[in-house]
Amino acid sequence: MAKVKVATVWLEACSGCHMSFLDIDEFIIDVSKLVEFRRSPITDIKTFTPVDVGIVEGSVGNEEEKEIIEELRHNCKILMAWGDCACFGGVCAMRNTFNKEDVLRRAYIETPSTYNGKIPVSPGVPALLDKVYPANQIVKVDCYVPGCPPEPEAIKYGLTELLAGRIPVVPSNIMRFD
Amino acid sequence: MSEITLNINGKQCKGKQGDSVLDVCVANSIDLPTLCHYKGLTDVGACRMCLVEIEKERNFVPACTHPASDGQVVKTSSEKLEKYRRLILELMFTERNHLCAYCVDSGDCELQSLAYKYQMDNARYQYAWPTQVTDSSNPFIVMDHNRCILCGRCIRTCDEITGAHALDFGKRGWKTNVCADINQPLGESSCISCGGCFQACPTGAIFSKASAYRGKPVECTTVESTCAICGVGCDIKALVKNNRLVRIDSPDMTKPRGLLCEMGRFEPLYDSAERVTTPLNRNSKGQLASCSYEEAFEIIAKKFGASDSVAGLASGKASSEALKALADLMDKLGSKLVDTLDGDDCRTVSQGIARFDSKAGLDMEAKLEDILTADCIVVIGAHPTKSHPVIGSYIMRAASKNKAQLIVLDPLRNPFTFRASVWLKPPEGKKELTVKALGKAILDHGLPKAAGDKSKFSADFKEVDVKKAGKDLGIDVHDITRAGQLLAESKNSIIIYGSGILEYKDADLVATILNLAALTSEKPSVISLKRYGNSRGAWQLGLGNPRGPVASDLAKGKAKGLYLLLADDLTESQALTDSIKGVEFTVVQASYLSPATAKADIVLPSLLWTESKGSYTTLDGINKKTSPLVKAPADIKTDADTLKEVARHLKK
Numbered sequence: 001m002a003k004v005k006v007a008t009v010w011l012e013a014c015s016g017c018h019m020s021f022l023d024i025d026e027f028i029i030d031v032s033k034l035v036e037f038r039r040s041p042i043t044d045i046k047t048f049t050p051v052d053v054g055i056v057e058g059s060v061g062n063e064e065e066k067e068i069i070e071e072l073r074h075n076c077k078i079l080m081a082w083g084d085c086a087c088f089g090g091v092c093a094m095r096n097t098f099n100k101e102d103v104l105r106r107a108y109i110e111t112p113s114t115y116n117g118k119i120p121v122s123p124g125v126p127a128l129l130d131k132v133y134p135a136n137q138i139v140k141v142d143c144y145v146p147g148c149p150p151e152p153e154a155i156k157y158g159l160t161e162l163l164a165g166r167i168p169v170v171p172s173n174i175m176r177f178d
Numbered sequence: 179m180s181e182i183t184l185n186i187n188g189k190q191c192k193g194k195q196g197d198s199v200l201d202v203c204v205a206n207s208i209d210l211p212t213l214c215h216y217k218g219l220t221d222v223g224a225c226r227m228c229l230v231e232i233e234k235e236r237n238f239v240p241a242c243t244h245p246a247s248d249g250q251v252v253k254t255s256s257e258k259l260e261k262y263r264r265l266i267l268e269l270m271f272t273e274r275n276h277l278c279a280y281c282v283d284s285g286d287c288e289l290q291s292l293a294y295k296y297q298m299d300n301a302r303y304q305y306a307w308p309t310q311v312t313d314s315s316n317p318f319i320v321m322d323h324n325r326c327i328l329c330g331r332c333i334r335t336c337d338e339i340t341g342a343h344a345l346d347f348g349k350r351g352w353k354t355n356v357c358a359d360i361n362q363p364l365g366e367s368s369c370i371s372c373g374g375c376f377q378a379c380p381t382g383a384i385f386s387k388a389s390a391y392r393g394k395p396v397e398c399t400t401v402e403s404t405c406a407i408c409g410v411g412c413d414i415k416a417l418v419k420n421n422r423l424v425r426i427d428s429p430d431m432t433k434p435r436g437l438l439c440e441m442g443r444f445e446p447l448y449d450s451a452e453r454v455t456t457p458l459n460r461n462s463k464g465q466l467a468s469c470s471y472e473e474a475f476e477i478i479a480k481k482f483g484a485s486d487s488v489a490g491l492a493s494g495k496a497s498s499e500a501l502k503a504l505a506d507l508m509d510k511l512g513s514k515l516v517d518t519l520d521g522d523d524c525r526t527v528s529q530g531i532a533r534f535d536s537k538a539g540l541d542m543e544a545k546l547e548d549i550l551t552a553d554c555i556v557v558i559g560a561h562p563t564k565s566h567p568v569i570g571s572y573i574m575r576a577a578s579k580n581k582a583q584l585i586v587l588d589p590l591r592n593p594f595t596f597r598a599s600v601w602l603k604p605p606e607g608k609k610e611l612t613v614k615a616l617g618k619a620i621l622d623h624g625l626p627k628a629a630g631d632k633s634k635f636s637a638d639f640k641e642v643d644v645k646k647a648g649k650d651l652g653i654d655v656h657d658i659t660r661a662g663q664l665l666a667e668s669k670n671s672i673i674i675y676g677s678g679i680l681e682y683k684d685a686d687l688v689a690t691i692l693n694l695a696a697l698t699s700e701k702p703s704v705i706s707l708k709r710y711g712n713s714r715g716a717w718q719l720g721l722g723n724p725r726g727p728v729a730s731d732l733a734k735g736k737a738k739g740l741y742l743l744l745a746d747d748l749t750e751s752q753a754l755t756d757s758i759k760g761v762e763f764t765v766v767q768a769s770y771l772s773p774a775t776a777k778a779d780i781v782l783p784s785l786l787w788t789e790s791k792g793s794y795t796t797l798d799g800i801n802k803k804t805s806p807l808v809k810a811p812a813d814i815k816t817d818a819d820t821l822k823e824v825a826r827h828l829k830k
């Protein structure tokens with residue numbers, strides 16, 4: 001059987017979800033037998049090629065992240081969201097209760113340790129979106145593994161179900177938002 | 179009440195006329211998700227989680243507000259219902275800012291557990307991300323509107339259980355928010371910090387500062403006990419983690435003594451006073467230094483053994499076991515000088531009762547729960563909202579729920595004066611005349627025939643001329659007449675009096691109040707607010723009465739030795755420290771270092787009520803017990819054991 005091709009991306013988030021993935025113990029050996037990782041922070045491959053499964057960690061808060069998730073969606077058959085940021089917005093969405101200009105001013109000018117700060121305007125720095133969005137507010141998402149970070153148990157469940165050809169819905173007893 | 183039978187999910191379920199569909203489900207162990215429902219509160223159908231299908235009803239109906247009726251066919255679960263429930267949860271999550279991973283309530287949140295139950299792994303709606311404030315102006319409680327689902331449980335608890343009605347919904351529609359008073363910061367509102375709201379809140383929208391992030395309920399052990407701070411004796415349920423108090427809850431806020439107040443809920447969590455952890459002995463340099471129990475006992479035995487007059491003085495905060503052991507010690511020393519710090523209060527009440535009628539007077543001491551059913555409440559010289567807050571709540575509840583008439587007799591404004599039907603402000607030293615004028619006003623209005631012959635009780639009042647009294651007192655005669663009328667027309671009135679009466683040490687005044695009660699009610703009910711958690715226990719043990727008063731003897735230098743049992747009382751007065759001055763040898767048994775321990779020759783440590791097993795008698799005579807919630811910071815004997823050891827070491 002051909003290996004299932006997987007791409008994972010790490011958007012606006014802390015990488016905790018990928019850490020949780022690496023925390024699935026010996027199951028990772030089974031996964032590596034069945035799965036081939038393409039673009040991913042784990043492989044350090046930076047370009048997209050078509051895959052079976054796309055996995056997104058993190059919310060979408062700037063133009064670059066928006067571009068990445070759109071490209072991922074375009075290149076995968078099934079898109080799975082990992083973690084509270086991708087599923088609900090998570091900690092990154094805390095900025096949504098302020099307006100964007102205030103957030104930028106606070107971060108680049110008003111913080112006590114900043115001297116002569118400037119809000120970056122270089123084209124190399126992706127512009128912030130008006131709000132931080134969970135993945136499903138930008139593209140269609142097929143399944144979710146929430147948690148901050150998700151329990152390795154839940155990550156394992158999500159992968160096992162996908163590999164068995166089913167769309168996973170994390171059972172209540174292992175679902176966690178914290 | 180007649181029985182009804184419903185068909186719920188194909189099962190025959192019994193209920194009572196007047197039940198809601200939800201009541202019947204609960205009684206028959208049928209699981210139905212709820213959020214705005216809370217045991218003991220009026221149901222409002224706000225959250226729509228308990229929607230059910232009822233045959234012949236056009237729409238889904240909320241089970242909590244829908245009356246159950248005989249023969250109803252109910253379905254609590256279907257694909258459509260479950261779909262709607264999940265949809266409601268998603269709407270709640272997107273309406274405010276829920277960040278479980280950073281929320282104090284995560285792991286203890288009803289909204290979150292329902293989201294788990296419904297496998298809500300995402301929300302399909304546009305998030306509102308509203309800008310909400312977090313109000314931390316109250317010293318104990320934070321209100322974080324980011325997490326609020328507008329279920330109204332806090333509002334109904336504050337109104338129906340606490341009786342404060344400090345909270346309500348403010349604004350309309352999309353902008354609706356829970357607000358205190360007329361949208362004031364909670365800390366500046368009429369909130370009395372009872373904590374009922376955060377116990378009832380299903381989410382992290384209201385929480386206790388001291389409990390936040392101290393531990394989740396699953397990580398805690400639970401201990402049930404009694405609050406020994408005041409004479410109400412509320413039931414408590416403490417959550418403890420690593421020998422630290424995480425939270426003090428009520429085991430059931432709808433039960434009698436199930437309510438808590440600021441003191442019971444928070445005092446033990448904020449305890450920071452310096453403790454006495456070992457016996458202390460005054461050394462040759464005149465400083466207190468740590469010593470062993472044995473050394474301390476030997477010194478006490480030697481000093482007390484050689485003294486012919488040792489007095490014992492106890493705080494009413496000590497347990498009955500400790501008070502009894504102190505009385506025994508004094509007996510062994512052959513001393514009649516035993517008293518409590520509030521002995522004067524206790525004697526005033528006792529003598530007042532004796533002057534009125536020893537037997538009937540005692541019978542008139544009512545149970546606190548009687549306040550809830552009273553139709554007229556007279557509060558004389560008492561500020562229960564401060565001294566016994568739960569009694570304050572009972573009064574406010576009776577006034578709002580039962581429409582009980584409230585008559586306040588007090589020169590100063592208190593939380594009841596603005597709710598009172600009549601507020602009489604007696605000038606200093608004229609309380610007795612005011613009470614008498616009130617009695618006369620009752621007689622003038624005339625009592626119903628059913629009241630029977632009350633001539634026995636009218637003697638005190640007959641001679642008073644209400645008009646003239648009004649003039650003397652500077653009180654509008656109409657107010658007196660109106661109060662008299664309310665009392666004359668009431669069926670079960672209750673009179674509550676406290677320190678504002680007892681401070682005069684005037685037994686006649688107490689007797690007059692009892693007369694007033696006897697005049698107005700068939701089952702006269704009086705509550706005297708005793709100062710300490712176990713004042714009544716001390717009273718029943720005969721500590722302050724017939725013995726005492728001791729303080730004056732101390733001041734006169736009659737006692738050469740003093741055993742002062744303070745236990746965890748930190749409120750001892752200047753008068754007390756003054757009276758120690760003249761004593762040659764003083765032992766203070768206390769939990770905390772204080773001006774009194776600073777003057778002592780020997781200090782012995784006391785456990786706190788939260789650290790020990792003890793018996794306490796509530797101010798209305800119910801025996802309650804405490805259990806240790808946490809371990810003491812050192813190896814400390816119980817007060818009773820310490821006292822018994824002292825007695826054992828005496829040579830006689």
Ligand code: SF4
Pocket residue numbers: 177275276277278279281282283284285287288289290325381382383
């Ligand atoms: S209130 Fe409950 S659902 Fe909301 S963030 Fe806190 S734990 Fe999560």
Ligand code: SF4
Pocket residue numbers: 319332335336340342343344345368369370371372373374375376
């Ligand atoms: S603490 Fe008590 S009085 Fe204050 S708002 Fe909450 S329920 Fe009302």
Ligand code: SF4
Pocket residue numbers: 325326327328329330331332333356378379380381383384
């Ligand atoms: S603060 Fe809590 S109890 Fe009050 S309405 Fe909001 S969620 Fe309900």
Ligand code: SF4
Pocket residue numbers: 405406407408409410411412437438439440441442443566567568569
């Ligand atoms: S009313 Fe008294 S017994 Fe009840 S919680 Fe308050 S202090 Fe404790």
